[in-house]
Amino acid sequence: MSQRDNPTSHSYFSQRLRLHYLDWGNEDAADMLLVHGIHDHCHSWDWLAQFLRRHYHVVAPDLRGHGDSEWTLGSSYAYLEYVQDIAQLVRQRRLTPVTMVAHSLGGTIASIYAGAFPEAVKALVIIEGVGIYPRRAGSPSDRLRGSIDANHAFAGRSPRRYPTLEDAYQRMQDTNPHLSPEQARHLTIHGSNQNEDGTFTWKFDNYTRAPRPYDISDEDMVTLWQRIECPVLIINSRQGYPHRIGQNDSLRHFQNATLREIEDAGHWTHHDQIDACADAIARFLGVPA
Numbered sequence: 001m002s003q004r005d006n007p008t009s010h011s012y013f014s015q016r017l018r019l020h021y022l023d024w025g026n027e028d029a030a031d032m033l034l035v036h037g038i039h040d041h042c043h044s045w046d047w048l049a050q051f052l053r054r055h056y057h058v059v060a061p062d063l064r065g066h067g068d069s070e071w072t073l074g075s076s077y078a079y080l081e082y083v084q085d086i087a088q089l090v091r092q093r094r095l096t097p098v099t100m101v102a103h104s105l106g107g108t109i110a111s112i113y114a115g116a117f118p119e120a121v122k123a124l125v126i127i128e129g130v131g132i133y134p135r136r137a138g139s140p141s142d143r144l145r146g147s148i149d150a151n152h153a154f155a156g157r158s159p160r161r162y163p164t165l166e167d168a169y170q171r172m173q174d175t176n177p178h179l180s181p182e183q184a185r186h187l188t189i190h191g192s193n194q195n196e197d198g199t200f201t202w203k204f205d206n207y208t209r210a211p212r213p214y215d216i217s218d219e220d221m222v223t224l225w226q227r228i229e230c231p232v233l234i235i236n237s238r239q240g241y242p243h244r245i246g247q248n249d250s251l252r253h254f255q256n257a258t259l260r261e262i263e264d265a266g267h268w269t270h271h272d273q274i275d276a277c278a279d280a281i282a283r284f285l286g287v288p289a
Helices: 042-052 079-093 105-118 142-156 165-175 181-192 216-226 273-285
Strands: 002-015 015-024 030-035 056-063 100-105 123-125 191-196 200-202 230-238 257-262
Touching: 002 079, 002 105, 015 079, 015 257, 030 042, 030 079, 030 105, 042 056, 042 100, 042 181, 056 079, 079 105, 079 123, 079 165, 100 105, 123 200, 123 273, 165 181, 165 191, 165 200, 181 191, 257 273
Parallel strands: 030 056, 030 100, 100 123, 123 230, 230 257
Antiparallel strands: 002 015, 015 056, 191 200
């Protein structure tokens, strides 16, 4: 399969869910997986993928409950469920050894996968990855009751409907003022669905917002980070979010990690400073910028 300017859409199954991914061609090259963050979708990588596809066979999945992948029913959106889906895609498409570039929630998922399967990951780039948050106060019963109450509230909540695509676009632009109008419109078009009444809603499942009373523990997360054998590049924005991987002395948990901080960028570094982000990745991977 040769290089192409636009990716092709494909599906695979994980735990009986039909999940979607994009394939940018160039299958004779080394494999690369791009993993997006919460409430994003595979097309959020389109600008960076245009550069990376020159050097890699780039695959970009939609996480469960996001983009054009199915929503999970009857269970929470836990880290471990996302990791299972990534492991299934890597195994089914035979992508090992794979280079992973991941953002936000995707950075956490990729780091867990790389710790569980260190032999499968050749290099790892984490952009504003979700790190370890301070522990929430309260007993186990408080956390469990809070989660149950939150899920009950979500059952009665309808996704916000925007009268026109232009209204959804304006919301996207307001949420991240760093985006150019072209970027905001592209992300809105690929990140929304038109309803039967003509209104627009975002593609992601509202239940992805629900708190998880239990998931992988901080101790297990650190143990997995310590098991990562490949080189790791952590890219954080100086104006990004707190508690990112690489902050709070978390860099010490990685055997071979480099931290790069980028100025004048918010949480979506690969959108806000695409050239600086691409240059940092190129230097790390040893490919032409």
